[in-house]
Amino acid sequence: MKFVDEVRIFVKAGDGGNGAVSFRREKFIERGGPNGGDGGNGGSVVFVANPQLTTLLDFRYQQHHRAKNGENGMGSDCNGRGAEDMILQVPVGTLIRSTDTGELLVDLSAPEQRYVAAQGGRGGLGNMNFATSTRQTPRFAQDGTKGEEVTLTLELKLLADVGLLGFPNAGKSTFISRVSRARPKVADYPFTTLVPNLGMVQYKDNLSFVMADIPGIIEGASEGVGLGHQFLRHVERCKVLIHLIDLGAEGEGREPLQDFDILNRELQKYSAELARKPQVVAANKLDLTHARERLEAFTSALRERGVAVFPVSTATGEGMQALMDATAEVLFTGRTDKLQVEPPAKPASRAVAKKAPAQKAPVKKAAPRKAAAKKAPAKKAAVKKAPAKKAAAKKVPAKKAPAKKAPARKAAAKKAPAKKAAVKRAPAKKASAKKAPARKASAKRAPAKPVRAKGRRS
Structure with missing residues (x-):
């Protein structure tokens, strides 16, 4: 038909x-x-x-x-x-x-x-509907x-839950014929599939879903190359897209990673909403020797982007169960954990190496703090000299001025910086030096009193 x-x-x-x-x-x-x-x-x-x-x-x-x-x-x-x-x-x-x-x-x-x-x-x-009492014979x-x-x-727009995308002759028809009862035409030349095919997939626990196989998309499909974008409307309703990458493709410019980028670029040109749908990447044709050799490079390239790759062989059935499990999990639960992988550790180690100079910066700033710590004893020395001045104030009971200045010095020590306090105290030391002779004179007069007392008793 x-x-x-x-x-x-x-x-x-x-x-x-x-x-x-x-x-x-x-x-x-x-x-x-x-x-x-x-x-x-x-x-x-x-x-x-x-x-x-x-x-x-x-x-x-x-x-x-x-x-x-x-x-x-x-x-x-x-x-x-x-x-x-x-x-x-x-x-x-x-x-x-x-x-x-x-x-x-x-x-x-x-x-x-x-x-x-x-x-x-x-x-x-x-x-008969227009007859009234005044118009009894309407004509x-x-x-x-x-x-x-x-x-x-x-x-x-066909109703399907899962859509198969890929280049021509990537193995999409073989894929849907293996997982469902659909029997599309399978041949070894490109564009074997000319119309979309639907297949009912019977999964575990009595769960089932519909899969759509659409004709191959090639570079320039948005401009009408190949079959163009006319069949992409049939996967717009799909909840999950399976990208089938042909690891065994031969020809000029055919590389698995390049095919993957071209396919996503054509999806973006057709519909941005379609390009944002969950994508399951399947690397097909592991039964070929040169395809297995390309697998490691392709997997490493997508791992750097955080994309998981499911190696499969639609001809032998290798890896098909893991792929269907990941697809069913996204379809029925909405979780995409299996579709993502952590990037390799190399980019993370480079980031730590770049941050290392930032940790050395505080070490250079610590030098001024040590210099300040060395100057601190000089300030303490000035504080120790203060008790000597208090002792001088006790020896001269007649003078009240030194007693009043002592609290002022304490207040100045609290409010003013340590360096300024030392400058103000310097003149005070000179004043105390000048008053020293008066203290000596009072010391000489003290013994004269007991001599007079002895004379009176005699």
């Missing part, structure tokens, strides 16, 4: 029937009243999502769809028959857009979902309304 995923069609709903103008004609009843019936409603055009369909092929060859008109009203109070709706079956996942404006009208993403694209016309009223009726008509564009 040919796969068609985009068509343009014209639909028209049925017109409503006209009302009838009629009067009663019975024996022995003259001037009978109006008895014209109403017209029937026209049929509508309704789209219904059918899960059994996978293509829009039927609409490619029949592009005009018209619903039936309603019947006209008749006499004897007979109404016209309404027309049945026209049901158009489309695959689940069909988008219906207005061709004139490009507006998205509906997304039929659920089975048996319905959408009325064109509403049928309403039938007109017969003359007119109402015409039915016209049905809607519109030009639509149908666009199919």
Whole structure:
């Protein structure tokens, strides 16, 4: 069956029937009243999502769809028959857009979902509906309304949970045929797959999901090279994307890492939202000798980016279980731990080496602190000299001035810096030196008193 995923069609709903103008004609009843019936409603055009369909092929060859008109009203109070709706079956996942404006009208993403694209016309009223007490013989009726008509564009986006992406001949068809019951065409030449293929994957614990295999994407697909981007719409609904990298690809400029970058670049050009979806990277064709030789370099390059690589062989089945486990975990739980790896330790050691000079900087600043510590004893020496001055103040009881200056010196020692205090105390030492002779004189007069006392007793 040919796969068609985009068509343009014209639909028209049925017109409503006209009302009838009629009067009663019975024996022995003259001037009978109006008895014209109403017209029937026209049929509508309704789209219904059918899960059994996978293509829009039927609409490619029949592009005009018209619903039936309603019947006209008749006499004897007979109404016209309404027309049945026209049901158009489309695959689940069909988008219906207005061709004139490009507006998205509906997304039929659920089975048996319905959408009325064109509403049928309403039938007109017969003359029996217009009879009143003052107008008993109306000789007119109402015409039915016209049905809607519109030009639509149908666009199919297959409903799949997991999408397979890769270059042509990367092994996508072999992959889906191994994990599901899908049997796509498999051959040893590029672009074997020309249309998307769907497969139902039966996983553990009665879990299942749908996988979509789309035709290969090559560099320049956004500009129409190869099959272009026309099939990428079928993986826009996918929750997880599997990038199948061909490690055994041969040809000019074909390297696994380069293929991976080209594939992501084409996804970004098509849709930024599609490029942000979780990606499972699978390195295929491990059954080839030269493919295994490329595996280590490819894995190391992606490890530096923090991306995990799952080596597989779709031909022999090697590594397929680990890949499916990682895919199912992202699909059913939303966790992406298995898709990421820690980068190698080399970048981390370089960062520590760069930070080392910053730790030596405080060592250079410590030198001024040691110099300040050496000057501290000089300040302490000045403090020790203060008690000597207090002792001098005790020897001279007659003078109160030294006693008052002592608290002032203590306050100055607390408030003023240590260096300034030493400068102020220097003059005070000279003053005490000048007062020293007065103290000596008082010492000489002291022995004269006991001599006089001895003379009196004798």
